[in-house]
Amino acid sequence: MSTSSDHEVSVKEEIDNVFMGKPHVLLLGAGASKAALPSRDKNGKPVPILRELATELNIFKYFPDDLVELSKSDFESAYSQLFNRGKSKSLDEVDNIVSNYFSNLELPEETNLYDLLHLCLREKDVIATFNWDPFLMQSRIRLCKLGVTKFPKLFFLHGNVRVGYCSKDKVSGLVGVRCKTCGSFFQPSKLLYPVENKNYQDGDFIQREWKAIRYFLKGCFMLTIFGYSAPKTDHEAIKLLKEGWGDVEERNMEQTDIINRPGSDHETLRQTWDNFIHTHHYDIYDSFYESFLAKHPRRSGEAYWNQYYEAKFISDNPVPTYITDLRKLVDWFKPLLDVEKNKQ
Ligand SMILES: [Zn+2]
Structure with a gap:
């Protein structure tokens, strides 16, 4: 790795050096959709909690x-x-x-927080969401049309209105599209409602999603929890997540980041997620834009390594907040994407 100083990492150095293989796991709750669409969707429909x-x-x-x-x-x-x-x-x-x-909810035309979430993470990374809304999938489809080809893995922990499943071939795909293997339409995933005993072991789509998230939680270097307040009706979900994360005493340098709405009580949040926090390895932010992920897009793992293992001073490369045109936003990420392409 080339560095201009043994103790500092510039933005250019952060962009140019891709070496982290472990995943960053981003867990999304309703608060993420609220932050992405604080009032209404493209057609003026409210995004209800x-x-x-x-x-x-x-x-x-x-x-x-x-x-x-x-x-x-x-x-x-x-x-x-x-x-x-x-x-x-x-x-x-x-x-x-x-x-x-x-x-029927739709993302507005202009760039949205969901586009940023996709663009800030790499293929090795994971987004797991509790949200039923179609925003994550809509964002992915429109980014695809603009030439983005590498995306983080997506898992839908409570089902999703746009995501279906072929039970026979154990593959998921968009609702309304046919499974490539058997040719039958993907069956809509079941939406898991706020009942105390949700069926996470359905032997089908939901079970597969949970198996995957537990696997990735085990191996991740960082867990970012965005807009998910771990409601009591989700005790089964928390239990499963905890199984994946393991014993905090056995984690050592892993970092837990919590993003919540502005003005939220940080001490309460810390207590809520205490079982997922190793000693002082956590941060709580009032907005996505303040988070480690937003300050080190596509290089959160490298930045984490440089800061926590190498004890270097790292520069921030914050995502732009001023770009409303999606094509221009993709262009902003191009230097990062190009370095990754040349690495292969
Ligand atoms: Zn099939």
């Missing part, structure tokens, strides 16, 4: 009389109770409306 779903989508009327009020104040609890009553017309209706609504 789960708690407000029943009023936002007007579906409280499909709940049985005794659950209508609860559904308005706490959709998650009301749904949980409805679900526990077994299969019903109400349950089907709520499922269909929610699924249709999320399917």
Whole structure:
């Protein structure tokens, strides 16, 4: 590795030196979609949070009389109770409306945080999301059209409206597209609702996603948790993530970064994620743009190595916040992408 000084790494040096093989794992919750689309989607449709779903989508009327009020104040609890009553017309209706609504949400034309998330990570890296919305897939499709060919791996921990699965060949693909092997259409993935006992061992798509995330968590050098507050209804999810991450005492230099909304209580967040934090190896940010990932796009692993193992002073190469044209954003990443191409 060539460096101008033994103790410093310039931006150019960070861009030019690609050597990290371990994955960076980015875990996304509803807060990430809220940060990406703080008010509405391309067509003016609100991006609702789960708690407000029943009023936002007007579906409280499909709940049985005794659950209508609860559904308005706490959709998650009301749904949980409805679900526990077994299969019903109400349950089907709520499922269909929610699924249709999320399917039709669209990213605005201009560059979006989701585009940045894709561009900041490399193929060895992983994005695992709890979100059903189609933004991650829409961003990937439009970046593909602009010539981006290398993407981080994606896993959908609670299912996704755009992602389907072929159970026979164990491959996933876009809903509405045919499986290349058997020719049948990918079946929409089941959306996992906020019920206490989610079925993560479905022997199908969801189980495969969880197996993958546990595998990558074991080997990652950094875990970034963005907009996921680990709600109590997700205790099973946290347990599985923890299984992947392992015992904090056995991790040694791994770093945990937490990105939450501005003004959130950092001490509470630290406590929430205590089982994922090795001693002082963590940072909490109020915005994605302040995070390690956004300051060392596509080189988070190299920057991490230089800073924590080599104890060097590293320069920041922050992602641009002023570019609204997607093509120009891809151009900004070109020097990084070119170095990676020449490495192969
Ligand atoms: Zn197939």
